[in-house]
Amino acid sequence: MESVAEAARGRKPEEVKSAARVLEVLELLGVQGARLSLAEMAAAMAVPKSSLHAILRTMEARKWVDLDPSGTRYGIGLKALLTGTAYLEGDDVTSLAGPVLDALAEETGEAVHLGRLDGTHVVYLAKRESRHALRMYSAVGRRLPAHATGLGKAVLSQFDPAEVQRRLDWPLERLTPSTVTDPDAFLAQLAETRLRGWAVDDGENSVDIRCVAVPLGGGQGMDAISCSAPKSRMDDARLEEVAQAVTEAAHSLSTLLKRLGQH
Amino acid sequence: MESVAEAARGRKPEEVKSAARVLEVLELLGVQGARLSLAEMAAAMAVPKSSLHAILRTMEARKWVDLDPSGTRYGIGLKALLTGTAYLEGDDVTSLAGPVLDALAEETGEAVHLGRLDGTHVVYLAKRESRHALRMYSAVGRRLPAHATGLGKAVLSQFDPAEVQRRLDWPLERLTPSTVTDPDAFLAQLAETRLRGWAVDDGENSVDIRCVAVPLGGGQGMDAISCSAPKSRMDDARLEEVAQAVTEAAHSLSTLLKRLGQH
DNA sequence: CAACGTCATTCGGTCTTCTGAACGGCCGAA
C-alpha cells in the first residue's frame, strides 16, 4: 500500500527510496559549498535521522562524502569530483570543442565558454581564460539562469515562443539592473537573435560584462559557445567583430559534430 | 541473518545496499567514458538486472544518468558534473590556491598542477596550462598512480617507509620504461625527496615529461603542487630553477592555509 | 558544577525493496 505521506509528497512508487536519497544528499551538499551535520541534512530533506545515518555511512565508506576532522560535518567527497569530470570526457561536444575553443580564445584574446541548456539554466562545460589581467569569474560546472546569459539566449532562440514560455520559470529572475525580465521584451530579443544568428548579453548576469553567443548544431542542439569581456574592452564595433569570430567557430564546430554523428 | 552470499563477497551489513549500488553505478560510468547498457552494468557489478533497473530509473529521473537517443545505453548525467565541481569550490586548499598557481604558471611559463593523494592515486584538483604550443594532456579530476607522479612522490615522502609500504599497492605498476617499480629504489627516492624538499618525476608516467613537485602543509597534508614540462624545455639546470619557484609557491600557499586554519 | 542542548548512534517490528524467472519487443542471421 502506498502510504499517505508518500503520496502527499508526490513521490512515484517507481523510485527506489535510498537511491533517491543518496542523490538528494549529493545535490544538497553540492549546491551550497557549506558542510552540514547529519541532523541538518535530515531536516532539510525531511528524512529520519536514523535512515540518513545508514546512508551517509555507506557514502562515507566510499569517499563520496567527507567527514571533517571533528567528525560531525559532512561535505562532498573526492569520488564525486572524479565522476563529475567524467561527464565531460564522455561527451562528444566537449571533447571535440577543445581545439575550436582554443582557436577562438587565441583570436579574440577574451574568455570563451561552451555551455549547455539544462532546464532553466545554462551549465558551463568548458572555458578558456582571457589573456587580460581583468578577468571574469566562471567555472566549469557552474550554472546560471538561461534568460540572463548569452549562451542561454542563443540556445533558446532556436525554439518558438510557446516552447520558450514552457521551458522557463516565470517571472524571470532579476540578477542585475540590466536583466531583461519583461516577457514580451525577452521574446522580442530572442526573435532578433534568431534573425541575426547570435545572442548578446549586455551586463544581464554580471554588471559590466558583455557577451556574444552562438548556438551549435543547426537548430536542435542544447549547446552554444560564447565570448565574454568587460564593457571597457567590448564596444559595439568590437562586439560585431567578436560575433563574426564566434559565429565562424560555432559553424566549424557544428560541422565537426555533424560529421561525427554520421560516423 | 547475514546471508552466505553476502559474507562471501565481504560486504559489511552496515552498508545500505541500494545506496552502495547508486555509487557503484556512478563510479562504473565514471572510470570508463564509455556508455553501457543495463545488462552490461548488471554483469560488471554482479547485480541482478531487475534490481539495477529500478535504481537506474531513479537516477535517470534526476538526471544523474543519461539515456542515449536509442534509449539503451546509459552514461553519466549532468547533475554529476554540478556536484563534482562543487567539491572544488568547497575545498579550502583549492579555493586559496588559485592566485598562487596563477603566479607560478606566469613565472615558469609551464603547466602547473595542484594534486591530492587519494589512496594509491593522485587526483588533479586544479591546473594552469603552459604558454607553449607543445602541451601535456591533463584534466582536473583525473587520477594517476601516486608512485609514478611528482605530486604523489612529494606527498608520500612525508610518510615513513613502513607507512608508504602500507599505503601503496605492490608491486608498483609500470607506466613507462622509466617508472620506478623496485621497492628499494622507490623508497630511496622518497628519502632523497624528503631531504631535498622536492620530488622529481622524470618521464615516469608520460614519456618525455619531467615534473617537479613540493608537498603542502608542513608535513601532514595530502596535497602538493607541481610544475611539468617536456624534457626539451627542462634540462637539469632548468629543473633546479623551477624547483626553487615551486618550493616558494608551496611555502606561500602553506602559510595561507595555516593562517586560515587558525581562523 | 550540574543541567541542558545538540550531536551521532543503536535497536527491534513493520513495511519496502530486492530478487530470479518469465515476458514481450527488437534486431540481425539463417
Place this chain on the structure above:
DNA sequence: TTCGGCCGTTCAGAAGACCGAATGACGTTG
C-alpha cells in the same frame, strides 16, 4: 519469414531497509 540472441521490463515471494524512540557522548550555558 523464422529463429535466436539480446534488450528492457514485470511480478509475487523472500529478504532486508526503514522508522521512531531511547541512548550515550560531547560541549555549552546557567
